[in-house]
Amino acid sequence: MSNYQACFLIPCYNHGSTVADVIASLQPFELPFILVDDGSDLPTQQVLASLAEQSNVELVRLDQNQGKGGAVMAGIRQAQTLGYSHVIQIDADGQHDIDALPKLMQASQHHPERLISGQPIYDDSVPKSRLYGRYATHIWVWIETLSFSIKDSMCGFRAYPVKQTVVTLDKYQIGRRMDFDIEILVRMYWQGVDIDFVETRVIYPEGGISHFDALWDNLKISWMHTRLFFGMLPRIPALLARKRPPASSQDTATQGSATQNTTSTHWSKRSEQGTIIGIKCLLTIYKLFGRKAFDYILRLVIRYYHMTGKQSRAASELYLQQLQSHAKQQQIELPQPLDSYQHLLSFGRTMLDKLAAWSGDFSFDNLTIHGQQHVDQILAQDQGVLILGSHLGNLELCRALSKHYSSVKINALVFTEHAERFNSVMKAVNPDSELNLIQVSSMGPDTAIMLQQKIEQGEWVVIVGDRTSTTQETRSIYSDFLGKPAPFPTGPFMLASVLEAPVYLLFGLRDDSSEQAHFDVHFEPFCDKVTLPRKTRQQALQSVVDHYAQRLEYFTLKAPLQWYNFFNFWTLSDQSDEPTKK
DSSP states (O other): OTTOOEEEEEEESSOTTTHHHHHHHHGGGOOOEEEEEESOOHHHHHHHHHHTTSTTEEEEEESSOOOHHHHHHHHHHHHHHHTOSEEEEOOTTSOBOGGGHHHHHHHHHHSTTSEEEEEEEEOTTSOHHHHHHHHHHHHHHHHHHTSSOOSOSOOOOEEEEHHHHHHHHHHSOOOSSTTHHHHHHHHHHHTTOOEEEEEEEEOOOTTOOOOOOTTHHHHHHHHHHHHHHHHHGGGHHHHHHOOOOOOOHHHHHHHHHHTSOGGGSOGGGSOOOOOHHHHHHHHHHHHHHHHHHHHHHHHHHHHHHHHHOHHHHHHHHHHHHHHHHHHHHTTOOOOSOOSHHHHHHHHHHHHHHHHHHHTTOOOGGGEEEETHHHHHHHHHTTOOEEEEEOSBBOGGGHHHHHHHSTTOOEEEEEOSTTHHHHHHHHHHHOTTOOEEEEEOSSOOHHHHHHHHHHHHTTOEEEEESSSOOSSOTTOEEEEEETTEEEEEESHHHHHHHHHTOOEEEEEEEEOTTOSSOOEEEEEEEEESOOOOOSTTHHHHHHHHHHHHHHHHHHHHHHSGGGBOOOSOTTSOSSTTOOOOOO
16 A cells, blocks of 8 residues: 555664674565664674665664663654654564564555564473463453453564554553563553454574563563553453454354344354363463452453343343242242342353363362262262253362262263364363263264263263253253243153163252352252153153252252353243143
C-alpha cells in the first residue's frame, strides 16, 4: 500500500561486534535503518558512526544509557519525525532469525493498524531460567489483558504502527528497560490495538552479551506487573466487552454454526472451548499461584462468561427456578446464595478440581468416603462392578480412588462426540492416569461385549445416568426430578441388566466449607443387579429409573450449585418427542 512506509529500528548498547552483521543481513530488504546508540562504549560508538555513513542509515545518539525500552521509544519518535508509518524492531545481538522477516512484514502490510510480534521458537541454546521466567510473565499478561491474545510478550522482533504506538507512549509512563517489551504490548492492547504473531526462531549465541540484570530487572518487571494488574481492574468491563479481530471466512462459518440456538441442538453437539494449551495454562496458574489466586482470576473469567454466555446462564436460571420452587413446596431449606453466577462459578471451581484430580494433585487424604465398607467388600472379592454416576459434582475423583487402590482399573464411558479430544487433553495432563475414558455414541452389542469383558476381569465401569444418548435421544423414560418429569436415558439401565453386575451409585461433592480442597464421596449400593423381565420390562425399567432419579435428587439438594447439566434438563432437544408415560 502506498501509505505504508517502514524502516528498521535497531537499539544498540555495546553490541559493536554484532550490529554490523545484522545490518548487512537486512540490506536485501531495501528498507532504511534507524540505529539508536543507547550510551554505548567507545568501540561500539565507532562502529555505529561508520555504519551511519551509509545513505540509508539514520543514527540517534543517547548520551546516557536509557535501557532497551528508552532506546526503542527514542527510535519510534524519530521514525515519526521522519514520516515513517511503521518501524520493524530487531535486536542488535543477532538472536532473531531473519527468515521470518518476510512473514512479519507481510502481516504488517496486510494489517497496518495492528502490532505484529514474533512468537519465539527456541533451540537448546536458550537458558532454562529465561524460558521459565517468560512463561510466568505470559500468565501475568493474560491476566492483565483478560485474554490469551498475547501469545508472547517479551520477543524484541516486532513491527510497530508508529501512530498508534506514539499515542500510547504519550498517554502512559512506560518502563524504559527490560520491562518495556511487556508493558507496551499490554498498554497498546488496552488502547484497542490488536496484536498478531508470527513464529520466529530465536537462538542464544555462545558468548553472546546479555544486559538483563537478574535482580533489578526482575524487580522492575514485578513492579510493572503490579501496576498493570491494578490498572486492569477498572478496565475489566471494557476488556471483557472487547471483540476479537475478524476471523477468516472458514473460521467465521465455524463460529456461526457453534452459536446456533441450542434449544434444538443436542447437548453433545455443543463445541468445547478448551484446548490442551488452555488447560495447561490454567493448571500452571493454579500451580504457580495457588488455589486462592486461581479463584480470584476465575471470578473475573466467570463474570465475563456470565455476561456473555446467554445459553448457559438461561439454563442455569431455569434449573435454579425449578429447584427453588420444588424446595419451597417440600419446605426444604437450601444453602445460599443461589444464583446463576454462583452456579457458573461453582462449575469453574469443579473444572479446576477435575484437572487437579487428573494431574494427581488429589490423594485419598482429600476424600471422605461415605460407604467405605462397600468399597472394601468389592476389593476383597476382586469383583467387577458397574457404577452409576451423574453430572452432579466431580466424577474425576475416581482418579484419586484409582491412585489409592492401585489394583483397580476404572473405565469411564463418555457419551459425547468430543470425548476423544477430552481424552487426549487429559492424557496430555497426566499420561500415567489409570482412569480410562471410553467414547461411545450408542449402547450397541459391541459396547456391551467389551464392558462385559472388563467386568469379568474385575474392573470398574463408570457411566452417567442423567444424559440422553447422542444418537438415540428418544430412548428415554420420564421420571420426577425436583418436582417435574424429566427424561432419563434408558441406555445405562439396559446396559446394567445385560452386564448382570452389581450396581453402585457414586457422587463426589466438594466441601465448600473447607479451606483446603476436600470432597465427600458417597458410595452406596444401588442393586445386586438390574433385572428387566420381558413381560414387565417397561414397569421394571420405570422403577429402576425412578430409584436413580430419587437418589440424584437427594444429593442434588445437598449441593445444588454442583449440578452441571447446563441445558433444559426437563425437555428433549426435539420438542416433538412425546415422553414415555408412567
